[in-house]
Amino acid sequence: MSLSSQVLQALWPFRLEQRPVPSSLMRLASPLIAATAMALTGLIVFLILGEDPMTAFQVFFLKPLSTTYDLGELGLKATPLMLCALGLALGFRANVWNIGAEGQLTLGAIAGSGIALFWGEALGSLALPVMMIAGMLGGMAWAAIPAFLRSRFHTNEILVSLMLVYIAQQLLGYLVHGPWRDPDGNNFPQSKVFVENAILPMLVEGTRVTVAFIIGLLLAVASWVFSTQTFAGYRMLVAGLAPAAAAYAGFSERRNIWLALLIGGGMAGLAGISEVAGPIGLLQPVVSPGYGFAAIIVAFVGRLHPFGIVLASLLMSLLYLGGEAAQIDLQLPSSITGLFQGSLLFYLLAADLFITFRLRRVRRESRAVASAAS
Amino acid sequence: MAVRPARKLNERPAPMTPDPAAPGPAPRLQLRGITKRYPAVVANDHIDLTVGLGEIHALLGENGAGKSTLMKIVYGVTRPDEGVIVWEGRAVAIASPAEARKLGIGMVFQHFSLFETLTVAENIALAMDDKIKPALLVPRIREVSEKYGLPVDPDRLTHSMSVGERQRVEIVRCLLQSPRLLIMDEPTSVLTPQAVLKLFETLRRLSREGVSILYISHKLDEIRALCDTATVLRGGRLSGTAVPRDESNASLARLMVGSDLTACQLLPREPGEIELELINLSLTTRDPFGTQLRDLNLRVREGEIVGIAGVSGNGQKELLAALSGETLSDSAGMVRLCGQPAGRLDPAQRRGLGLGFVPEERLGRGAVPSMSLADNALLTGAASSSGTDMVRHGLLRKRATRAFARATIARFKVKCGSELSAASSLSGGNLQKFIVGREVRLAPKVMVVAQPTWGVDVGAALLIRQALIDLRDQGVALLVISEELDELFMICDRIAVINQGRLSPTLPSAELSIEQIGVLMAASHADETVTGEPVDVAV
Numbered sequence: 001m002s003l004s005s006q007v008l009q010a011l012w013p014f015r016l017e018q019r020p021v022p023s024s025l026m027r028l029a030s031p032l033i034a035a036t037a038m039a040l041t042g043l044i045v046f047l048i049l050g051e052d053p054m055t056a057f058q059v060f061f062l063k064p065l066s067t068t069y070d071l072g073e074l075g076l077k078a079t080p081l082m083l084c085a086l087g088l089a090l091g092f093r094a095n096v097w098n099i100g101a102e103g104q105l106t107l108g109a110i111a112g113s114g115i116a117l118f119w120g121e122a123l124g125s126l127a128l129p130v131m132m133i134a135g136m137l138g139g140m141a142w143a144a145i146p147a148f149l150r151s152r153f154h155t156n157e158i159l160v161s162l163m164l165v166y167i168a169q170q171l172l173g174y175l176v177h178g179p180w181r182d183p184d185g186n187n188f189p190q191s192k193v194f195v196e197n198a199i200l201p202m203l204v205e206g207t208r209v210t211v212a213f214i215i216g217l218l219l220a221v222a223s224w225v226f227s228t229q230t231f232a233g234y235r236m237l238v239a240g241l242a243p244a245a246a247a248y249a250g251f252s253e254r255r256n257i258w259l260a261l262l263i264g265g266g267m268a269g270l271a272g273i274s275e276v277a278g279p280i281g282l283l284q285p286v287v288s289p290g291y292g293f294a295a296i297i298v299a300f301v302g303r304l305h306p307f308g309i310v311l312a313s314l315l316m317s318l319l320y321l322g323g324e325a326a327q328i329d330l331q332l333p334s335s336i337t338g339l340f341q342g343s344l345l346f347y348l349l350a351a352d353l354f355i356t357f358r359l360r361r362v363r364r365e366s367r368a369v370a371s372a373a374s
Numbered sequence: 375m376a377v378r379p380a381r382k383l384n385e386r387p388a389p390m391t392p393d394p395a396a397p398g399p400a401p402r403l404q405l406r407g408i409t410k411r412y413p414a415v416v417a418n419d420h421i422d423l424t425v426g427l428g429e430i431h432a433l434l435g436e437n438g439a440g441k442s443t444l445m446k447i448v449y450g451v452t453r454p455d456e457g458v459i460v461w462e463g464r465a466v467a468i469a470s471p472a473e474a475r476k477l478g479i480g481m482v483f484q485h486f487s488l489f490e491t492l493t494v495a496e497n498i499a500l501a502m503d504d505k506i507k508p509a510l511l512v513p514r515i516r517e518v519s520e521k522y523g524l525p526v527d528p529d530r531l532t533h534s535m536s537v538g539e540r541q542r543v544e545i546v547r548c549l550l551q552s553p554r555l556l557i558m559d560e561p562t563s564v565l566t567p568q569a570v571l572k573l574f575e576t577l578r579r580l581s582r583e584g585v586s587i588l589y590i591s592h593k594l595d596e597i598r599a600l601c602d603t604a605t606v607l608r609g610g611r612l613s614g615t616a617v618p619r620d621e622s623n624a625s626l627a628r629l630m631v632g633s634d635l636t637a638c639q640l641l642p643r644e645p646g647e648i649e650l651e652l653i654n655l656s657l658t659t660r661d662p663f664g665t666q667l668r669d670l671n672l673r674v675r676e677g678e679i680v681g682i683a684g685v686s687g688n689g690q691k692e693l694l695a696a697l698s699g700e701t702l703s704d705s706a707g708m709v710r711l712c713g714q715p716a717g718r719l720d721p722a723q724r725r726g727l728g729l730g731f732v733p734e735e736r737l738g739r740g741a742v743p744s745m746s747l748a749d750n751a752l753l754t755g756a757a758s759s760s761g762t763d764m765v766r767h768g769l770l771r772k773r774a775t776r777a778f779a780r781a782t783i784a785r786f787k788v789k790c791g792s793e794l795s796a797a798s799s800l801s802g803g804n805l806q807k808f809i810v811g812r813e814v815r816l817a818p819k820v821m822v823v824a825q826p827t828w829g830v831d832v833g834a835a836l837l838i839r840q841a842l843i844d845l846r847d848q849g850v851a852l853l854v855i856s857e858e859l860d861e862l863f864m865i866c867d868r869i870a871v872i873n874q875g876r877l878s879p880t881l882p883s884a885e886l887s888i889e890q891i892g893v894l895m896a897a898s899h900a901d902e903t904v905t906g907e908p909v910d911v912a913v
Binding site: 020021228229230231232234237238241242245247248249250251252273 | 412655698699700720721722723724725731733735738739740741742744749752753754756757765768769770784798799
């Protein structure tokens with residue numbers, strides 16, 4: 001045995017080895033470890049930026065939870081994340097990689113707003129349900145494009161769905177700058193404000209969180225029932241875990257792709273219309289600060305499990321609010337939110353290694369045999 | 375890292391190093407007290423083994439007996455927790471396969487990893503310790519492959535090669551390195567009988583040239599024909615050593631299993647209606663290295679087992695996919711199931727007609743590795759025509775599914791934690807018992823089975839074969855595709871041979887000899903003059 005490897009072994013007497021079975025404890029602990037590591041990284045960043053870490057921490061993580069209004073904001077921002085992530089997770093588990101929830105969200109916002117702007121008054125109390133359905137259909141239509149292209153031409157849905165995000169944003173920009181611009185809006189690129197009956201009701205007085213949050217929670221339960229109790233959910237799971245087994249059992253690959261993308265698109269579309277019919281109240285050039293992308297992180301931090309996603313969406317929402325608070329109170333740059341989100345995913349992927357692997361101290365006996373030659 | 379002579383360990387007594395004064399040359403390889411513990415199991419428990427110069431030494435044992443672990447230790451893949459390896463008289467620590475190869479140890483693995491996008495020559499070049507340009511290896515590969523009767527095209531890409539073809543690449547790769555000890559892990563399971571004989575000739579020649587061979591197998595006939603000595607493992611321990619020529623199959627099996635085995639019985643039976651029929655089935659393949667199926671005709675009647683023999687890579691994969699419905703035929707009439715045209719039906723619809731199907735790959739195709747056995751029962755149980763009631767109104771009925779899985783485990787003696795154990799936690803043989811059991815218990819009218827006992831231990835193989843025979847006796851039509859001729863002769867009423875995408879006429883197995891089948895398996899269709907006449911082959 002060479003000297004360098006002996007020195008290395010003395011300094012780092014550990015070895016990465018595969019666990020006999022994946023650790024279910026680690027599967028749950030991994031997001032917590034990642035969140036802790038993210039917080040520690042934040043601490044160091046605050047120190048480097050010359051902020052008192054305790055104050056910065058208080059501003060970032062505790063202030064957004066201090067009042068009822070703040071808690072409402074937490075739920076408000078968690079809603080679109082939750083809705084998008086629930087749909088995406090079903091697809092991810094079925095091996096369908098829809099990265100374009102942001103675009104489907106945008107299309108949902110456009111489709112639902114169309115109903116609100118042109119038939120909002122005429123529909124009366126039916127306006128909101130119709131808008132919600134239109135939003136879902138809008139998102140589904142956008143997701144149907146990668147579904148069609150993959151099932152027909154074997155294109156890669158990651159690329160197609162991602163590129164469609166930018167097309168969706170251009171389409172929204174065209175509408176609010178052009179045909180749907182409010183003529184009395186002082187040339188601002190935005191639509192008319194929605195009529196009263198096309199705005200989602202508040203959940204709690206004095207906050208901005210809407211009933212969409214409750215819809216999100218109900219859909220989390222529905223998603224859990226779908227994937228654990230129905231044969232359709234089982235088929236999608238098999239398609240994700242072992243595509244050859246799905247083919248062997250006769251589960252249609254085409255149906256799997258369509259279902260995964262339509263569910264993901266529909267949920268993202270619902271998130272989109274809930275945003276414009278909720279806190280925004282009109283259509284504007286930007287309807288989402290990247291909820292559709294952040295939802296990918298939420299889905300993985302939530303272990304692709306509906307209830308995990310509910311918790312992860314609250315955490316991610318906290319990062320958005322903390323980032324805003326840090327901008328206002330500490331004059332930190334807005335990219336601090338992205339930094340926290342990115343490091344969270346980074347640490348999660350690193351910690352996930354230990355679900356299937358573990359570190360083991362190199363055993364004395366085996367070293368004795370191994371070094372018998374040295 | 376260089377290999378140096380061992381330092382004597384203080385706590386170990388002197389006999390751990392060979393006595394230099396001992397007469398005669400030191401044996402090629404000696405293992406003393408090799409022990410390897412894994413978290414869940416002791417794979418090797420103080421194993422001793424000695425291989426002489428030019429000796430062909432069999433390592434015999436059931437699946438999970440610890441043969442593969444022991445060989446991995448010798449080849450430097452795994453390190454033992456205790457024990458000493460003595461190579462040509464010197465105690466050595468083999469830290470990596472590269473060191474093993476430097477010592478002169480070559481190994482043909484049972485499961486091999488070839489880079490799918492590279493050619494045979496490129497793969498072999500990568501595995502060589504000396505860096506040689508693939509183009510320069512091509513003539514050497516041709517030479518070795520011709521000399522030893524292992525047809526391999528050095529310029530072919532490996533991704534579409536069958537398991538058998540890949541194994542040939544592995545054997546050729548090893549022989550290129552002119553090893554002094556050759557470890558072969560079940561090398562013959564994918565060869566024609568003639569090729570086996572040719573391989574044996576090769577091995578005997580190597581042995582005369584002084585190369586020692588460690589031959590891992592569970593085929594007792596082969597071991598008795600080939601090997602000088604046998605070391606038998608059972609449950610990680612040394613069960614005994616024997617001179618195979620002096621033993622009977624039964625006595626070797628007893629050492630291996632620890633109890634006597636009963637043979638399965640195939641009583642003559644009048645077959646009934648045609649349940650599975652191929653009519654001029656032709657299939658072009660999209661895979662550039664796949665085999666085209668040409669004009670396959672076959673009839674399987676209720677109450678009979680028809681076997682299809684052949685060297686892998688001759689269209690078995692394509693035929694199986696065409697039978698299961700994973701590949702659709704050009705016209706519905708090419709495949710008829712239970713009297714219905716089924717060529718355009720998907721696998722679930724064919725199951726609905728009464729098809730049961732056991733694929734060649736267990737993990738990932740026949741079962742979802744990370745799912746429980748119960749969930750894996752649902753995989754094909756839901757579409758079955760037998761009314762298992764695992765799904766009602768689109769909702770899963772977990773109790774029925776679990777009960778089904780439990781009953782399958784009990785009837786087929788599947789060793790596992792419970793029906794909630796993950797499929798990947800089972801050994802290959804146990805998972806195969808579960809998959810065969812699942813398909814059998816779904817009460818098919820037609821059953822197609824690929825490689826029913828590949829890598830399965832003797833006891834389990836017997837159980838699986840008996841289950842297939844029981845199905846036949848209940849009036850099911852069975853088609854078995856296997857590369858093990860002994861097995862086909864044991865359980866089949868009629869046998870056909872697939873070769874280069876064509877199927878020979880079926881002949882009653884009682885009227886066929888192994889040699890005849892071997893000729894059909896190796897025949898080239900360029901001349902179309904296959905007569906099936908027996909040829910003299912010296913054993």
